[in-house]
Amino acid sequence: MKYNKSFIAVFAVSLAQGSLAQTWCGKNFMANQTVVPPGGQFVLPSKSDTPLLSFQCAPVFRPYLEEDAKSAAFIVDSPIVYDWVAGAEPISLPPSGTSLGSLDVTISVGPIHATANVPLNSTGFQIPVDISKLLSQKTAYNVTCSAKYSAPSSSKSQKFKTSASLLYLPDTTASVTKTDLRTGALWVRPADGKGGAFAPFIPQGFYVAFDPYLVSNLSVIDSLKADGFVFHCLSPSKQLLNRPLSRFNTLHAYPPYDNLTAFQMVIDKAGSSGMNYKNLTAVAEQVNTYASIPNLLNWETAHEPDGNSDPHNATWLTYDLIYQMDGYHPISIVLNCQDYDFSPYVTGADIVLHDAYPLGINGTFSPVWNTSCTPDFGHCGCDNCQGTMYDVKARVQTFKDRLNIMGFDRTKSVWTTPQAFGSGAYWNSTPTGQQWAALGFTSFSHGAIGSKSYHYPTTTGNATTIEGTATKLTVLIKEVIQPFLVDPTATYAYYDYQGVDAGLWHNGTTYLLLVVNMGENVYVPWKDVGLGWITNATTQVQSVYTSSQSVNATGLNFKPGDIGIYTATP
Structure with missing residues (x-):
């Protein structure tokens, strides 16, 4: 198989399926249905009157390869908090105005023990850990991080402990997508299958219809390449393959693509080469088929499981299976609801996307179902939204805050899905190019580390349209914004x-x-x-x-x- 050196393609394989359930986000929404509170709200932590230590550790990169063994490191966070977030423990501090001192930290994995003094109330402290004595394996190693603290004015010692996972894999000639847990950014090699150094990568692209848009005309891919896309293909069940192409740097092909022969033709043309994420046999088949392609970026499993009220353990079961088979690529899910069963679904993901599409909706009345929309009833196209850009700003920030509360702020990142459609169904207008860009900007400002707009083809023409805006903006995101977002020292x-x-x-x-x-x-x-x-x-x-x-x-x-x-x- 031949690869175009100038066409850096990255696929994200998705294994999800979207369909309209009898309820949406746990709510009834049809005129003949009664109001039933959905439940499933995220529980905020209680406050503490006394200081707490939120002691966490994580490897700098996930995964590490054999070639990284000598340069591996762990991140230690030791902030003082006053919320009972996951893992927080009471800590006795010295009197106000005196030095807090430091923690004596030990990181233990197998026979390896590394120690360091870590300033109390610090974040992002790195401890080198030589893992070359470990055997590379598909199963993650359990890591114990322990800390001992004695306030400068006290002889009494306090002890703390937390755990982490170390994924240490054999070297491979296939694609590898690392996650920098200092920033949440992905790191990839050139996607031509010829190896090279890892470099940070911020996805910036679109969903695109596989069938009929791509499958009926493979020459479209040449145009997308010229425009600068990274290509993301979504399977019949909304399985996602990510590949870089030029104007945008990411593209998602959304279902259906039941014609697997045609799907393979699209993969080949793009640069290298009825499934449902709850069907683990089907998931295993697709992972076996595509895990080795050189431009695979990530797996996407559940698309709007919260909207559809999928079983709470569905995302985790698929996540666990994929990691048993292929730990070289992260796993993403897409959540639609503002506040419905967030916690159980995100356990099955490394990357959490929102797909709130607020522009052009009526947040209080649904033109599709001719019913009102409230926090307990209705479907207006954007769950619990006002119909402004504030909804996206709030959704990204809320997802970030919840992951932090759950203790996942290092190990799970948030991406955004800017709205690139409208003028139909729930939406009475389509975002302008400037509005589309604003959705991305506010997402980056609130912690998103990737962007995949829905959908392509979108509005075309001059610089005021989405496509016209994206032509210039994607280059600036790569050249100007990305260096700051991926810099762990910034x-x-x-x-x-x-x-x-x-x-x-x-x-x-x-x-x-x-x-x-x-x-x-x-x-x-x-x-x-x-x-x-x-x-x-x-x-x-x-x-x-x-x-x-x-x-x-x-x-x-x-x-x-x-x-x-x-x-x-x-």
């Missing part, structure tokens, strides 16, 4: 100033500012988005991508809906 802060949503990163030299105005006309002082040191906007600020706002020495002028990418250097 600091991050979030600001909300009179409706302007702003994310600020600093890599030690340069600042990156992403802004989205979700409100009215407003002037934003630099100091209110973390850049109060700016005195000369001409020399210190670069407008990388903006809609219409202007800048001066003291701040930015925003109109409703304005967006921007700025870099600033002192």
Whole structure:
């Protein structure tokens, strides 16, 4: 099989199926149904009046390969919190105003023990761990991380313990997708099957119909390549294969693709080469078939299991099976509901996507079912949404917060699915290119580390359309935004100033500012988005991508809906 060197393709195989259940997000939604509270709400942690230690550890990368054995490391987090998040334990601290001191940490895996002093109330502390004495294997190693703490003014010792998993796999010539657990970003080799160094990768692309859009015309793939896609194919059950192509860097082919011969032709053309994720036999067959292709990015299993009220253990059973067969690629799921059975479903994923599509809906009345929508009843196209960009901002942030509460903030990441369709069914309009970009910007500012829009073909034409906007924006995401998001040393802060949503990163030299105005006309002082040191906007600020706002020495002028990418250097 031949591979086009310039066509870096990455597939994500999905094993999910979407269908409309009798309820949606646990709610009745038809006119002849009664109101029954759905339940399934996420339980927030209780508060603590005294300090707690949230002690966690994780390998820097998942998986590690034999070639990484000498350079492996673990991350240790030791923040002081006042919420009973998963694993939090009471800790006695010295009097206020005195040094907190450090933890004596030991990481144990098999015969290997590594120790280090870790500052208390720190995050991202790395401890080198040589794992070359371990045998590489498909089964993850159990890791014990223990800590001992004595306050500087006390001789009393306090002990803490947590656990982690180390996936240490044999080297392979097939594709490998690592996850950097410092940032949540994926790391991949060139997808031409010829090897090379691993590098960070932020997916940025679209779902696309496999049948009939791709299967009926393979030349479409050549056009997608020229446009810069990374290609994501979705199976009949919404199985997902991810491949890079050019204007966007990710594409999902969504079902049906029952014609497996045609599906294989699409895979071959794209660069290298009735299934349901709950059918483990079918899952195993697909994993065996595609695990070795050189441009496989990740597996996607459940698509909207919360909406369909799938069995709570379904995502975990599939997750466990895939890891028994192939630990070289992460597993993603897509959740549709705002707050319905989040906890059980995310146990079966490394990557959690939302697919909230709020723009153009009526959040209180469904034109499809002619019923009202409330927190307990109805289906309006976007669960518990207001019909604004705020819904996506809140959904991404909420998912991040819940994973943190569950103790998964290192081991599970959040991706976003910006809305790239409309003007039908629940949606009375289609997002403009600027609105589509804003959905992505606010997602990055709230912790998303990948973006897969639904769907392609989308609006085409000039720079005001989604496709026209994506032509330029995907390049900027790769060249300007990605280096900050994947940098484990970069600091991050979030600001909300009179409706302007702003994310600020600093890599030690340069600042990156992403802004989205979700409100009215407003002037934003630099100091209110973390850049109060700016005195000369001409020399210190670069407008990388903006809609219409202007800048001066003291701040930015925003109109409703304005967006921007700025870099600033002192």
